[in-house]
Every structure is written in structure tokens, then in C-alpha cells.
Amino acid sequence: MASPEVQKIVDDLIRTKKVMVFSKSYCPFCTKAKNALAPYNIPADDYYVWEIEHEPQMAEIQTYLKQLTGASSVPRVFINGKFIGGGDDTAQLHKSGQLAQLLQ
Template identity: 55%
Template sequence: MLRLVTRENHTHNIFPGTSILIYFKVIFPELEMSQVKTMIDAKIGGKKVVVFSKTYCPYCTKAKKVLRNHYGKDLNEADVEIIEIENNPDCDAIQDYLKTLTGGRSVPRVFINGKCIGGGDETQALEQSGKLSGLLQ
């Protein structure tokens, strides 16, 4: 048996054979698309840099590494929010809304000062061209 404790300190027992994904969807129901939109817009507007990412994605790792190289120069860690979405029950809705915003559903989606600059390759290309520092000002 697996025990899950939520942020609200509620304890839930998950028995062998129970799908954890289904269980999470019961405990943490998906947000309505309007709520997803509101959440994403607030995140993008609330930080200098926002990255929608998945932990296992090599392109996401690439973008995050490039951005980390700017910590202490053009960026403070407090200026950046990395949002790992693969375990979020709203992952599909988040990616659907990102497609509406940016034309792309894939991750990473990197936003600087509210504008999407693209993904891992685009972030690295801006770094190599010397233009990334200017965008981070």
C-alpha cells in the first residue's frame, strides 16, 4: 500500500493495483480551460522568464541550462519560474493553451517578458548569437 499526503495534510491510501494517475484525477480534478488560461497568463505575466517544461525532455534541459548560465548576470533565480507539467493533471490542457498562444504544443515553451521565444533550440540560438542577454534586460 502507498500512502499519499496532500498539501492540506489529508492522508489517502492507494492500494496495490490502483492506477495512481486515475487516483490523482479524483483527488486533483482537472481545471476548466478558462482556469488553465488564467493560470498560464498569470504565470507568464508574473515573472521575467517562464519555462513550461517536462523533466525528461532533452530540449527542456537545454533551455534550462542556457538560462541558468545567466543567473547572477542578467537574471536572478527569483526572476525565473520553471513549470514542470508532466505530472500535472492539466498537462494536456496546458499544452493545448500553449498551442493557442504560441502555435506550438511541444515543450519547452520559453517566455521572456511575456513573449514566447520558442523552445530549447531557439533559446540556445539566441544565446549563441548574443541576443539572449539583451532580451533578459
């Protein structure tokens, strides 16, 4: 179970960032999601990638992400507060043109 503090941090990031990516720097699926988002020139204030592997509360973060999205694996990608999926999902949305629509 994630602490209320961790839940608040995660919820605030999802709510305040247009694009929020929970990631691990060494994860190939995370790289796939970040590469799919890269061409869109999202303003830095609107886009945050949290590399959670060095966070002391990493397990709690992933536990809470599982509550929110049904899976604890990363990446977990949110656009405008809505969960859009992981690495393959984000790449597929980019390929289909739907990612551009979501980012407008």
C-alpha cells in the first residue's frame, strides 16, 4: 500500500503536467515511450519524466501506479491526467497520429 504522501506526489504530477511519464532510465520500453514523445516539442513546464529507480519509495510509487492503471510496470504515461498506456501503447499512438491529437 502506498503512503498518502506518495499518492499525493503522484496525483499532483499527473494533475499538473500535461505529459507525465513514470520511467526507469535503463528500461527499453521507457526509452520507446520517450522516443515517441520526443518529436512533439512539448514545453518543459508541461512535460515531466520521473526516473524512479533511485527513489527510496520506488516500490510504493509502482504499487500506487498499479492501483491507478492496473499495472505497476513502467513506463506509465499520462496525458492531460489520463493514462494512455506504456511504451508500446505510446509508440502505437504516435505511429497512428493519435498522439499528436492528444497533445494538442
